[in-house]
Each structure stands twice: as C-alpha cells, then as structure tokens.
Amino acid sequence: MKKNQVALITVFMALFVFTGCNAQKNVPVYSSVVYQGNDKVYNENPLKADEFYNPILQGTYPDPAITRKGDDYYLVASSFAMFPGVPIFHSKDLVNWTQIGHVLDRKTQLKVHDTGISAGIYAPDIRYNPHNETFYMITTQFAGGIGNMVVKTKDPMKGWSDPIKLDFQGIDPAIFFDDDGKAYVVHNDAPNEGEELYQGHRVIKIWEYDVEKDQVVPGTDKIIVNGGVDLSEKPIWIEAPHIYKKDGLYYLMCAEGGTGGWHSEVIFVSENPMGPYQPAPSNPILSQRYLFKDRENKVDWAGHADLVVGPDDKYYGVFLGVRPNEEGRVNTGRETFILPVDWSGKFPVFENGLIPMEPKLKMPEGVENRTGEGGYFPNGNFTYTEDFSSEKLDYRWIGLRGPREDFMEFTKNGLKITPFEVNIKEVKPTSTLFHRQQHKDFSFTTTIDYQPGSEEDLAGITALQNERFNYVFGITKKDEKYYLVLERTEEGDSKILASKEIELKDDLQLRVTAEGDDYKFSYALNEGDFQNLGGTVSGDILSTNVAGGFTGNMIGLYATSANDAVPGK
Known part of the structure; x- marks a missing residue:
C-alpha cells in the first residue's frame, strides 16, 4: 500500500x-x-410497631381497584398516557406492597402515542374469576380507537393478553362474577338521548357478560342508577361502579360528585344483580367534602373506591384521595389510600371515612410493617x-x-x-x-x-x-x-x-x-x-x-x- x-x-x-x-x-x-x-406530616407522626402510613401508594396512583385470590392481593391504578400502563401491585397483607410490573406493557395493548397525558387509560378494574381461574382487567382506553376493553391472564406475574374490544359506550367498566358462574359488566354512561337533565347527569348501566365470547350480551343493557342517590338533588358524575355480593344481596358501590372537592362514595342494594337498586339511607359512606377547609394534614377528594376482605377477615376499602399543599394545590396527584370498612350492619361504612383522615392506621392483626424493605414499595x-x-x-x-x-x-x-x-x-x-x-x-x-x-x-x-x-x-x-x-x-x-x-x-x-x-x-x-x-x-x-x-x-x-x-x- x-x-x-x-x-x-x-x-x-x-x-x-x-x-x-x-x-x-x-x-x-x-x-x-x-x-x-421529607414531608412534615411523617416527621411529626412517627410510626408505632403496629402502624402504617396512609396513603399506601404516594404520588399519582389514582382510581385503585383490588382483587384477591387466596392469600394474594392484586391492586391496579389508572395510568392515562403513561407507558407502560396500569401499574400492578401485589401484597399478602394490604400493608406491604410490591410492584410486579404493568398490565399493559407493549404497543399491541396500549395505543397512546398521539394523545394528551390525561387521555389513555381510565379507571381499571381487576377481578379474579374462580370459575375459570382467570384474572380480568377491564378498563377504558381513550386512544387508538379502542374504547372499553378487557385483558386476561391466569397469572398476573406472567403478563396479560392483548385487548379484547368491548361493544358498549361509556367509561369506568367493572366486571362481576356471581356464585353461579354468570358474569356482568357495569359502567358509567350518558343518559338516554333526549333525557339529559343537567350538566354532569350520568347513569350506571349493567350488561350480562358472555365469559366464553368475552363480550357483553347484546340487548341485555339496563340503567340501574339514574343520576345518583337522589335525582332531585341533581347529583353529578355517578361513576366507578362495583358490584359485591354479601349475605345473598347484591351491593352496587359508586363514586358520586366528580373527582374533585365534592367527591364521595355511595352504596345501593338489590336482591338481583340486574336491579332494581335502592340507595342506602345514610349515603355517602366515604367523603371529606363536608369538613372544615383548614384542617391539619388535610386529605381531600376521597372517593372512587373498591372493597376486599382482608387477611383478618374484615373488609377494607382502597380509594383515591389528595394531599394539597399550603396553597391548596395538588402536585402529588391523586393517590391510593386504604381504610378499614365496617360491614357489621346491612350496609358497609368506611371507618373514620367521614371525619378528617389520620396519616396513620393500625395494621391488620399479625402483620409486620416492612414497607421500603426487600423490594416492598416505600412509604412515608x-x-x-x-x-x-x-x-x-x-x-x-x-x-x-x-x-x-x-x-x-x-x-x-x-x-x-x-x-x-x-x-x-x-x-x-x-x-x-x-x-x-x-x-x-x-x-x-x-x-x-x-x-x-x-x-x-x-x-x-x-x-x-x-x-x-x-x-x-x-x-x-x-x-x-x-x-x-x-x-x-x-x-x-x-x-x-x-x-x-x-x-x-x-x-x-x-x-x-x-x-x-x-x-x-x-x-x-x-x-x-x-x-x-x-x-x-x-x-x-x-x-x-x-x-x-x-x-x-x-x-x-x-x-x-x-x-x-x-x-x-
């Protein structure tokens, strides 16, 4: 060369x-x-041996839903246009949580590439169906032309299916599996055309759900709540419905009042999953809206809840709330809180859910607080x-x-x-x-x-x-x-x-x-x-x-x- x-x-x-x-x-x-x-509330309220902090998930983890299979609890939250979507957490005791991943972790499931951050995935619901040993996550995806959808898995630790698009309108779908193997879907929707009464007037609809075809049964849809607890008071944004069965009765729990300062949780009862549903005489069963504005360690906007039986065989409810700063502004977003629920009477009531919330809770009996250790999500x-x-x-x-x-x-x-x-x-x-x-x-x-x-x-x-x-x-x-x-x-x-x-x-x-x-x-x-x-x-x-x-x-x-x-x- x-x-x-x-x-x-x-x-x-x-x-x-x-x-x-x-x-x-x-x-x-x-x-x-x-x-x-380094929040003041945690410095001033150190934990005792039998206590844990509320919220359990700090930061923007809103619209929680929870299910149980055996001793395993799984919790999901809204993720909007964040990718991957729908963070999913696992716990054995409702105190110590480990994030095991995201339900929607690939482009075939999540099509939010061209939408604003507050579009995308709204209000996921997660349920375990013991009749076919399958987990379901049902949600609304405001993107990609998808709308209401469901994904499934036999094991939440091993990933989820691609979405199955569901043939109905509205938002906030939830699925319910009855003892006899039948399934139902409830969701928020607009009133029938021409029957809108005021701004924020919404209804709750129910459908029968075909588990084999993974689709609502055409023609079975029915309005089971019109407006809210008392239509004469013009309630707004009845949404986030869940159905539970206890002592042979069906309970429909919903958020009411919008996701801001008038937010609350209300409960209805029926002898049939398809209704008619009657409101409890003492609604709401959870809210912070009636309390004085300048309360210490303020938690606000409480609502959008879901119930589960805890390891001590008592009921607990997860829900969203906010912790405003000194200017009343919400920068940490809507977070996931938990409270014990008293269901000794006919209707469930969130314990201390109508008075100013405390930053600490008593743990279920026999539980050790290990938050922040060994892979458990940190807290406080x-x-x-x-x-x-x-x-x-x-x-x-x-x-x-x-x-x-x-x-x-x-x-x-x-x-x-x-x-x-x-x-x-x-x-x-x-x-x-x-x-x-x-x-x-x-x-x-x-x-x-x-x-x-x-x-x-x-x-x-x-x-x-x-x-x-x-x-x-x-x-x-x-x-x-x-x-x-x-x-x-x-x-x-x-x-x-x-x-x-x-x-x-x-x-x-x-x-x-x-x-x-x-x-x-x-x-x-x-x-x-x-x-x-x-x-x-x-x-x-x-x-x-x-x-x-x-x-x-x-x-x-x-x-x-x-x-x-x-x-x-």
Whole structure:
C-alpha cells in the first residue's frame, strides 16, 4: 500500500473516531438519581410497631381497584398516557406492597402515542374469576380507537393478553362474577338521548357478560342508577361502579360528585344483580367534602373506591384521595389510600371515612410493617437511590406515550437516553424517563454526562404536569458555548426564566427541590456546591388545580433533538 493511501486511511479513521465520540457525547448518560422525600406530616407522626402510613401508594396512583385470590392481593391504578400502563401491585397483607410490573406493557395493548397525558387509560378494574381461574382487567382506553376493553391472564406475574374490544359506550367498566358462574359488566354512561337533565347527569348501566365470547350480551343493557342517590338533588358524575355480593344481596358501590372537592362514595342494594337498586339511607359512606377547609394534614377528594376482605377477615376499602399543599394545590396527584370498612350492619361504612383522615392506621392483626424493605414499595419519608447498574429498570420509572426501551440503553457508565426529535410539549412519544413526585417537600438530583451539539439539542430534567404546563431545566448550546436554561411553559406559552453559560469539563449535577408550592432548580459543576438558577419558582403549573387533567407532577430525565428552550429567546 502506498504512503499516501495509508495517510488517507489514517485521516478517515481519525475523523470517524472524532465524530463518533462527539455523537456519543451528544447522547446524555445519566449515572445516578437520588429522590428524597421529607414531608412534615411523617416527621411529626412517627410510626408505632403496629402502624402504617396512609396513603399506601404516594404520588399519582389514582382510581385503585383490588382483587384477591387466596392469600394474594392484586391492586391496579389508572395510568392515562403513561407507558407502560396500569401499574400492578401485589401484597399478602394490604400493608406491604410490591410492584410486579404493568398490565399493559407493549404497543399491541396500549395505543397512546398521539394523545394528551390525561387521555389513555381510565379507571381499571381487576377481578379474579374462580370459575375459570382467570384474572380480568377491564378498563377504558381513550386512544387508538379502542374504547372499553378487557385483558386476561391466569397469572398476573406472567403478563396479560392483548385487548379484547368491548361493544358498549361509556367509561369506568367493572366486571362481576356471581356464585353461579354468570358474569356482568357495569359502567358509567350518558343518559338516554333526549333525557339529559343537567350538566354532569350520568347513569350506571349493567350488561350480562358472555365469559366464553368475552363480550357483553347484546340487548341485555339496563340503567340501574339514574343520576345518583337522589335525582332531585341533581347529583353529578355517578361513576366507578362495583358490584359485591354479601349475605345473598347484591351491593352496587359508586363514586358520586366528580373527582374533585365534592367527591364521595355511595352504596345501593338489590336482591338481583340486574336491579332494581335502592340507595342506602345514610349515603355517602366515604367523603371529606363536608369538613372544615383548614384542617391539619388535610386529605381531600376521597372517593372512587373498591372493597376486599382482608387477611383478618374484615373488609377494607382502597380509594383515591389528595394531599394539597399550603396553597391548596395538588402536585402529588391523586393517590391510593386504604381504610378499614365496617360491614357489621346491612350496609358497609368506611371507618373514620367521614371525619378528617389520620396519616396513620393500625395494621391488620399479625402483620409486620416492612414497607421500603426487600423490594416492598416505600412509604412515608424515604430516599430512593438509582445508579442504573441493574439491567432491569425499576418499575417506578415510566415513559410517556411510548416504550422506554425505544430510547434508553444500559451502559457501563449509566443509563443512555437517545434523544428523539420530539419536544416535551408535543403530543408524541418523548425520550423522557419519569418518576412521580411523591411528597410535598422533596429533592430530585441526577448526575449527567452530556455535551450538546447545537441549540436543537438539550438534555436535563423536566417537571411536567402535562404537555402544556411544565418546567424544563437542561443543557443546550448556542454560538459554540454551553448554557443551562430554565424554561416555564404555561398554557402552551413558553418563557425562558433564566440561563447561564457554563464550562462542561466533567459530569454535571442537576436538582429540583420543592417545599410545598416553592420549587427551585439548581446545578453543581465538577462535584462542587449547588447553585440556584432562576430563584424560587411557583409550583402552580404543576398542580391539577391550575393545569387540569388527572395526573400529578412527573419529574423526568429528558433529552431532545428538537429543543426550543434557547438562551436569549
């Protein structure tokens, strides 16, 4: 080979190595995350040996449903456009919970790629049918043209079937298996056409369900509740129905009043699963709506409940509630709570469910509190540290509208996120790995190795309530210089709050902290001290009160090659 050919090959190899290294630097690697919660309520209410904290699932785990097979309990919650969808938890005692995965974990089951974060999966119900030894998860998917659907499995630990589309309208379907093997589906629906009486007027319908065909039986639909407990009072949003059988009677339990401040749980009874159903004389059986506004350790919006027999043969109810911050704003989302239920009389009543809720509960007899240990989900104040050294990502990490595996890769240096050409404000799958905000007072710190190639490149963190309300805090490039930028987006309108030129010589640490409604974004270079950028900013846009929708604040490891958070804009 001639000398000039060797020289040419050497130049090409050098260029390849140089551009390859640059390309890799343009892909962020996150080597650690530390989430730390420090809420006052837990510091002031330490647990005794026979106690556990309520809520049992902190952060946006709303609309819980629960079932039991033998000594095993399985609980699911709404997930909207989060991917994978429908987190599923397992317990032996209703106190210690392990997340075993997600019910909807692949694209054939979950088609939320082009929908807003508060669309997608609503109000899943989970039931075990002893007649065919099969678990059912039935829900509404507001995406992909699916609507109401059901998936099945013999073992929740081993995955679920593809969806079976169900032939009825409405939302919040639940399935009931009677002692004789017959099955029924109940759900929320609109009144018959022309019979709408007021805004928020809804009905509960029931259908017979063909277990062999996995479909409602045509022509069997019947309205069993019109409006709610008392139609003359114009009740709104009767929804989330569940049927239970006890002592030969059928009980229909529903949420009423909408999922906000007037939320409640009500109960009806019938001698036949198809009705007619009569309301209990003392509804609601669960609500916080009548209580004084400024109560200590406030829990609000309680409702959307489900019942199960506990390990002590007593009834318990899981339900959603919120813990507003000092401004009354809901940033942690609707969380999963539990209360014992007194069903010694004809109708069930949530124990202490109509008075201000306490942050602690007595455990069922014989149970040991092991939350946060050995794979059990943490509870109260805790620190969660992730170094991405495992080849299996913890289930608490989720994507938005698409699989995490489409953009993430484990490396020896940490988790690499390959940026999509998608901005966090677009209604598309994003290259973002999310962790729920689980405390009013928290810190979230990550270490990142990254060098953006242009102003279209950005990587860092985001605090996101939805695509129109969020903060972005990350590194980008402008005029061959590196900048940290903090951007606030409210109602889709973005504004750069602060930016600063930095020298990238080593890993960079990024941090978001909150004390109630006050949020701060900070950074540290070369393992130095943290410096604030942008001062104290309001968490208002991260609250359900301001942003609307059904989710809580999500903190994400975010990378994009379609950045519009440019210094000086």
